[in-house]
Amino acid sequence: MVQAETTAGGLAGLRVAVFESRMAGAMAELVGRQGGVPVPAGALREEPLSENPDALAFARGLRAGRFDDVILLTGVGARYLAEAVAAELGPVEWIEALRGVRLIVRGPKPQAVVRDWGLTPAVVAPEPNTWRELLAAIDAAGSVAGRRIAIQEYGQPPTELIEALTARGAVVTRVPVYRWALPDDLIALRQVVRMICKERLGAVALTSAQQVVHLFEIARSMRLESELRRALREAVIVASVGPTTSEALRAAGVEPDLVPDHPKMGHLVATLGRGWRQVQKAGRLGPAAFGASSPAEPTRAAPAQSDRLRESPFLRACRREPSGVTPIWLMRQAGRYMPEYRALRARVGFLELCRTPELAAEVTISAAEQLGVDAAILFADILLILEPLGFDLEFSRGEGPVIHNPVRTAADVDRLRPFDVEALGFVLDAVRLIRGGLRADLPLIGFAGAPFTLACYAIEGGGSRHYDRAKAFMYRDPGAWHALMERLTDATAAYLTAQAEAGAQALQLFDSWVGTLAPADYRDYVQPHLCRLFARLPQTVPAIHFGTGTGSLLELQRDAGGQVIGLDWRVDLDNAWDRLGPDVAVQGNLDPAVLLGPVETVRAQADRILQQAADRPGHIFNLGHGILPGTPVDRVRALVDYVHEASSR
Numbered sequence: 193m194v195q196a197e198t199t200a201g202g203l204a205g206l207r208v209a210v211f212e213s214r215m216a217g218a219m220a221e222l223v224g225r226q227g228g229v230p231v232p233a234g235a236l237r238e239e240p241l242s243e244n245p246d247a248l249a250f251a252r253g254l255r256a257g258r259f260d261d262v263i264l265l266t267g268v269g270a271r272y273l274a275e276a277v278a279a280e281l282g283p284v285e286w287i288e289a290l291r292g293v294r295l296i297v298r299g300p301k302p303q304a305v306v307r308d309w310g311l312t313p314a315v316v317a318p319e320p321n322t323w324r325e326l327l328a329a330i331d332a333a334g335s336v337a338g339r340r341i342a343i344q345e346y347g348q349p350p351t352e353l354i355e356a357l358t359a360r361g362a363v364v365t366r367v368p369v370y371r372w373a374l375p376d377d378l379i380a381l382r383q384v385v386r387m388i389c390k391e392r393l394g395a396v397a398l399t400s401a402q403q404v405v406h407l408f409e410i411a412r413s414m415r416l417e418s419e420l421r422r423a424l425r426e427a428v429i430v431a432s433v434g435p436t437t438s439e440a441l442r443a444a445g446v447e448p449d450l451v452p453d454h455p456k457m458g459h460l461v462a463t464l465g466r467g468w469r470q471v472q473k474a475g476r477l478g479p480a481a482f483g484a485s486s487p488a489e490p491t492r493a494a495p496a497q498s499d500r501l502r503e504s505p506f507l508r509a510c511r512r513e514p515s516g517v518t519p520i521w522l523m524r525q526a527g528r529y530m531p532e533y534r535a536l537r538a539r540v541g542f543l544e545l546c547r548t549p550e551l552a553a554e555v556t557i558s559a560a561e562q563l564g565v566d567a568a569i570l571f572a573d574i575l576l577i578l579e580p581l582g583f584d585l586e587f588s589r590g591e592g593p594v595i596h597n598p599v600r601t602a603a604d605v606d607r608l609r610p611f612d613v614e615a616l617g618f619v620l621d622a623v624r625l626i627r628g629g630l631r632a633d634l635p636l637i638g639f640a641g642a643p644f645t646l647a648c649y650a651i652e653g654g655g656s657r658h659y660d661r662a663k664a665f666m667y668r669d670p671g672a673w674h675a676l677m678e679r680l681t682d683a684t685a686a687y688l689t690a691q692a693e694a695g696a697q698a699l700q701l702f703d704s705w706v707g708t709l710a711p712a713d714y715r716d717y718v719q720p721h722l723c724r725l726f727a728r729l730p731q732t733v734p735a736i737h738f739g740t741g742t743g744s745l746l747e748l749q750r751d752a753g754g755q756v757i758g759l760d761w762r763v764d765l766d767n768a769w770d771r772l773g774p775d776v777a778v779q780g781n782l783d784p785a786v787l788l789g790p791v792e793t794v795r796a797q798a799d800r801i802l803q804q805a806a807d808r809p810g811h812i813f814n815l816g817h818g819i820l821p822g823t824p825v826d827r828v829r830a831l832v833d834y835v836h837e838a839s840s841r
């Protein structure tokens with residue numbers, strides 16, 4: 193640990209993560225005033241225990257004289273306690289009852305609250321106000337043997353204190369008043385975890401033990417716990433407000449670099465401002481540790497990074513090159529089956545989510561990193577492209593997508609607006625943010641809907657069972673049909689090209705509904721457009737050509753284009769690959785419903801597919817279609833882990 197020196201210096205643009213919730217503004221201001229760039233990520237939410245039977249029982253006990261001592265650990269907690277007992281003890285009664293006991297406070301904050309009540313505590317723990325000082329102060333005031341002590345708890349139970357008092361013969365009653373929960377919105381916290389791991393932060397300033405606990409809890413859920421520990425040990429300066437926070441850091445395997453003499457926010461930031469240059473890690477901070485405040489600010493891919501990407505198992509498989517493991521990712525890997533996604537969607541509509549690059553980026557990255565898959569897929573929707581063409585798109589609850597002004601006549605096709613890819617700039621921004629925030633060896637897949645599937649939506653006005661309107665239009669007015677397909681093809685080619693330019697490493701074309709066509713109709717009404725589309729895509733990134741129900745169309749799809757052909761579960765992977773021949777890679781093809789079954793079945797079915805692929809280079813494991821909404825997340829993780837384990841060569 194480095195003792196803070198008194199030389200002036202300031203933070204010189206250092207990026208400092210701050211985890212305050214209630215005091216977020218004050219903390220950010222302190223960092224800013226020192227010349228640092230605050231990166232706020234609220235780590236806590238106070239959750240008052242609204243129906244608190246422990247508090248009410250405590251109130252009754254207090255009135256009946258069943259306690260000798262009351263220990264108040266925090267100011268906020270003491271105030272909440274007064275509210276929580278209100279049903280039993282009104283404000284006057286509460287203060288009267290407290291007069292009958294010895295009041296013990298842990299520090300200046302509960303002391304101030306007690307003063308507000310017009311009372312004086314008998315015992316006040318000196319700084320740094322940990323349980324040790326508190327215990328010493330209690331001991332100094334005499335033996336606690338036989339004393340009946342109530343402790344107002346705050347979140348993490350003060351286990352050591354309770355044990356020490358009990359060992360001295362006291363009878364301890366715990367009164368939990370509020371506990372700390374993770375904030376509802378974990379986006380900022382996740383981004384900060386990633387920034388720490390990638391050393392895109394200079395320092396973290398921690399002001400409570402619970403912040404440390406939550407930081408590591410989030411990292412664990414992202415599978416980045418050891419990476420976080422490594423970065424905090426080696427690369428990012430760790431400032432701790434005081435002994436309790438430092439203890440939590442040590443419990444997590446991290447030694448704080450800087451601790452102020454007084455456990456206060458202002459002292460913490462001042463100590464950081466004065467002392468950070470003397471911390472050994474400071475010499476190794478890269479330019480990314482300084483600068484602008486946007487947490488997900490894209491970083492330019494360095495050449496070393498693009499090598500790591502190019503050699504990733506996923507991109508090697510796209511090129512049909514052997515690799516040490518069969519890569520796996522899953523269609524709809526970010527979606528409603530994930531509780532965090534549902535929580536986010538409770539606040540934000542689906543289209544709004546797609547149109548907010550920071551949110552789309554966060555959803556994309558956290559799903560990929562949480563699952564441990566070998567590629568991320570952009571969070572967006574195939575139907576977004578319809579809006580700039582003039583369609584009025586809505587995702588209504590329970591009904592799926594609705595297009596309020598579908599194409600019904602040739603004149604409707606003529607009325608479509610010229611496509612400008614800038615209208616989908618929010619998707620391209622999301623691609624940039626994702627590429628900047630994603631692990632450097634994890635490829636990002638961009639995507640779009642294929643013209644036929646888009647045309648079905650545009651004509652039907654939504655989902656459909658038989659595509660009768662779309663097919664009727666196609667047969668009735670082939671000229672208008674081809675005009676529509678051309679418009680969709682041009683727009684899609686421009687859109688996918690822009691995604692690759694913004695930073696996607698592969699492109700998937702979703703022709704989800706094309707399996708409804710007879711092969712001859714596919715050849716006449718669809719294939720020429722697809723040929724043109726694939727020919728216009730940048731040849732620098734692989735294209736995945738996906739459809740469902742396409743068992744009778746596979747050769748035609750292959751001939752239309754794409755380095756990788758997506759297979760659904762209605763075909764055997766080995767037969768399908770034999771039919772496609774050795775010049776394409778394949779992706780698939782587990783039935784998504786298998787993930788609703790027992791984990792042994794998941795493994796057995798994954799084995800069958802791996803055996804059919806028989807270690808041929810060029811197999812990307814996936815489902816035959818998107819993950820179903822009711823799928824348990826642990827089953828998805830089990831599949832990913834199992835495919836890696838079973839295919840490791």
Ligand code: CP3
Binds near residue numbers: 523524525572702704
């Ligand atoms: O795979 C991913 O994780 C990336 C995101 C992605 C979404 N949609 C997000 C989404 C992708 C690649 C798509 C493609 C898509 N969208 C297709 C082709 C693939 C397929 O599933 O066949 C199609 C046909 C659509 C159109 C669409 N979008 C429908 C029919 C629906 C409603 C039904 C449903 O499955 O939810 C959507 C909404 C949609 N797209 C959701 C998600 C996560 C759910 C929206 C919500 O949050 O309520």
